[in-house]
Amino acid sequence: MAAKLPKPDELAAGIDFRPPKTGWMDTPVELKEGMFCWGAKEKNLKAVSFPNARDWSPKEKDWKLPENWQRIVLEGMADRLQKYRSFKLFMDICVRCGACADKCHFFIGSGDPKNMPVLRAELMRSIYRREFTKAGRIMGSIAGARELTLDVLKEWWYYFYQCTECRRCSVFCPYGIDTAEITMMGRELTNLLGLNIDWIAGPVANCYMKGNHLGLEPHTITSSVEFFLDDIETLTGIRIKPTFNRKGAEILFVTPSGDLFADPGTYTAMGYLMLFHELGLDYTWSTYASEGGNFGFFTSNEMAKRLNSKIYAEAKRLGVKWIIGGECGHMWRVLTQYMDTWNGPADFLEVPKSPITGTVFDNSKSTKMVHIAEFTADIIKHGKLKLDPARNDHLVVTYHDSCNTSRGMGLLEEPRHIIKSVCNNFHEMPDNTIREYTFCCGSGTGLNASENTELRMKGGYPRANAVKYVRDKHGVNMLANICAIDRATLTASMDYWVPGVKVTGVHELVGNALVMKGEKERTTDMRAEPLPGKEGNE
Amino acid sequence: MGQLDFQGKQIEVDDDGYIINLGDWTPELAQFLADQDSLKLLEAHWEVINFLREYYQKYQIAPMIKILVKEIGKVMGPEKGNTKYLYELYPGGPAKQACRYAGLPKPTGCV
Numbered sequence: 001m002a003a004k005l006p007k008p009d010e011l012a013a014g015i016d017f018r019p020p021k022t023g024w025m026d027t028p029v030e031l032k033e034g035m036f037c038w039g040a041k042e043k044n045l046k047a048v049s050f051p052n053a054r055d056w057s058p059k060e061k062d063w064k065l066p067e068n069w070q071r072i073v074l075e076g077m078a079d080r081l082q083k084y085r086s087f088k089l090f091m092d093i094c095v096r097c098g099a100c101a102d103k104c105h106f107f108i109g110s111g112d113p114k115n116m117p118v119l120r121a122e123l124m125r126s127i128y129r130r131e132f133t134k135a136g137r138i139m140g141s142i143a144g145a146r147e148l149t150l151d152v153l154k155e156w157w158y159y160f161y162q163c164t165e166c167r168r169c170s171v172f173c174p175y176g177i178d179t180a181e182i183t184m185m186g187r188e189l190t191n192l193l194g195l196n197i198d199w200i201a202g203p204v205a206n207c208y209m210k211g212n213h214l215g216l217e218p219h220t221i222t223s224s225v226e227f228f229l230d231d232i233e234t235l236t237g238i239r240i241k242p243t244f245n246r247k248g249a250e251i252l253f254v255t256p257s258g259d260l261f262a263d264p265g266t267y268t269a270m271g272y273l274m275l276f277h278e279l280g281l282d283y284t285w286s287t288y289a290s291e292g293g294n295f296g297f298f299t300s301n302e303m304a305k306r307l308n309s310k311i312y313a314e315a316k317r318l319g320v321k322w323i324i325g326g327e328c329g330h331m332w333r334v335l336t337q338y339m340d341t342w343n344g345p346a347d348f349l350e351v352p353k354s355p356i357t358g359t360v361f362d363n364s365k366s367t368k369m370v371h372i373a374e375f376t377a378d379i380i381k382h383g384k385l386k387l388d389p390a391r392n393d394h395l396v397v398t399y400h401d402s403c404n405t406s407r408g409m410g411l412l413e414e415p416r417h418i419i420k421s422v423c424n425n426f427h428e429m430p431d432n433t434i435r436e437y438t439f440c441c442g443s444g445t446g447l448n449a450s451e452n453t454e455l456r457m458k459g460g461y462p463r464a465n466a467v468k469y470v471r472d473k474h475g476v477n478m479l480a481n482i483c484a485i486d487r488a489t490l491t492a493s494m495d496y497w498v499p500g501v502k503v504t505g506v507h508e509l510v511g512n513a514l515v516m517k518g519e520k521e522r523t524t525d526m527r528a529e530p531l532p533g534k535e536g537n538e
Numbered sequence: 539m540g541q542l543d544f545q546g547k548q549i550e551v552d553d554d555g556y557i558i559n560l561g562d563w564t565p566e567l568a569q570f571l572a573d574q575d576s577l578k579l580l581e582a583h584w585e586v587i588n589f590l591r592e593y594y595q596k597y598q599i600a601p602m603i604k605i606l607v608k609e610i611g612k613v614m615g616p617e618k619g620n621t622k623y624l625y626e627l628y629p630g631g632p633a634k635q636a637c638r639y640a641g642l643p644k645p646t647g648c649v
Contacts, residue, residue: 038552038553038554041552057553214599215598215599216597216599217597217598217599219597220597220598220599223597224602227602227604227605261599261602262602263602263603263604266602266604450554450634451553451554
């Protein structure tokens with residue numbers, strides 16, 4: 001069972017920024033329960049033929065490693081140094097200026113110096129120097145080099161699974177070193193020894209076998225959507241009839257499976273359904289390409305590519321013209337920066353063109369996939385929707401930029417344009433905590449398990465602190481975002497740090513404000529909460 | 539990972555106490571797991587457990603809370619079709635605690 005979570009004031013008071021007296025190389029790692037996730041189970045590693053599949057526990061001394069584990073790691077490192085020019089570069093060029101040090105949410109929330117991005121990277125650079133540079137080989141620790149011991153490996157594991165690859169530190173790095181890529185390499189290397197975590201390995205196995213992280217089977221997906229349709233009918237009097245796996249549809253719609261099965265993402269999914277219905281969009285859901293997210297991205301490049309391949313495969317099979325993707329974070333880092341070269345070129349698709357406004361999405365010329373926030377913002381800008389923002393008047397909204405959609409693809413204005421069009425009360429959090437400076441939810445990259453809740457609350461502290469600021473100043477009670485992990489994890493961190501603030505996807509707000517043709521008078525919002533002025537009607 | 543000694547048999551459970559082999563489940567095992575939390579399973583508890591197991595049989599996943607709420611409301615009456623009632627039955631949360639007694643695996647992903 002997981003460690004007991006300290007109370008919020010205890011946790012905040014316990015953050016100690018004084019470093020230990022010993023130097024970092026001489027400070028042994030101590031794996032603290034509540035700060036790490038359970039080890040990947042044998043069955044989940046086996047399902048995708050990952051190496052060293054066995055049941056293991058990080059709490060045990062023996063991690064059941066193969067005898068030649070050092071050689072496996074060093075060969076893996078050599079291989080990646082050759083394959084990825086960026087990795088080699090990032091190992092070489094850091095001057096340890098420290099600009100990144102206090103930018104990491106995990107450092108701010110924990111005070112642990114090994115959570116400074118510079119030092120987290122140094123955990124790996126020290127091995128790189130020892131094994132791959134002459135100075136390090138000869139001069140050892142004087143040149144910042146050290147040997148790869150079992151303690152070092154455990155330290156890697158502990159800290160590379162305490163980084164959410166959010167890339168906030170990279171924004172401040174004068175060299176532009178992408179610490180996320182260092183963590184990605186750290187995770188690839190630990191993965192070679194079967195040292196993944198089960199919260200990642202489980203969804204990866206599910207996604208490989210059933211098409212999505214949750215392991216939803218086709219009839220589970222359709223029954224879940226039917227459930228939403230019942231609720232929409234109760235709310236609006238309109239019965240929507242979406243299609244699944246329909247050949248010849250113009251557009252394929254792919255969203256994270258969390259939207260189909262976890263609150264409050266389910267309300268976002270209802271928002272998609274209502275919007276597409278109102279537009280009369282010729283689109284289809286797929287029960288095969290039923291996952292927008294990609295937890296494979298948190299294990300290895302190869303696995304991410306494998307799991308991603310079904311999106312284009314399904315688009316081709318169904319003969320659609322282009323693809324819309326739902327509200328998700330890391331999904332969009334994968335789609336905009338990797339999919340085209342992994343599994344493209346998708347030359348069987350057309351450059352996305354909105355059938356409603358005629359807008360051509362030139363920015364998606366290569367991937368043929370458009371973020372739903374871009375799609376909807378364009379529709380609203382062209383005045384194609386009837387909206388009643390007063391239906392969101394019970395909400396005072398702020399917007400959390402997801403790390404990957406903001407820093408990974410520059411999607412900053414579109415979600416704000418939508419929110420301001422469908423809500424009357426909107427307030428931004430402080431400038432240094434939004435847009436490209438946004439703070440991570442604290443639980444991305446597959447760290448949204450329950451056994452590591454203390455880590456999640458520490459990492460979620462800076463974001464929560466900014467939300468608390470606007471709650472106290474403007475009475476904010478709703479935190480909007482465009483990411484499925486955010487919807488799940490910010491709910492927990494708001495309950496912990498900023499009680500009273502709820503979490504929503506942007507398309508839930510759209511669903512509330514959307515005036516649909518032939519709808520009955522609404523008395524509640526999508527969560528069945530009474531609308532302002534309609535409190536007595538239920 | 540761990541093991542439970544139950545009726546002279548070793549039952550494998552994961553780090554969170556969920557049984558690994560769903561075939562190991564029996565009603566007696568459910569009560570045995572509840573005993574460890576000093577909880578006596580009454581008919582109302584069994585309504586939830588039975589629904590969870592039936593749903594899992596059909597869909598291979600634990601239901602969303604709101605599906606559970608709707609179903610319990612149907613079976614037990616509308617005044618009980620709410621999360622508050624379910625939390626009274628299962629203070630550890632209907633998703634976590636009731637699923638563990640029902641022998642269902644823990645859901646993972648963006649949840």
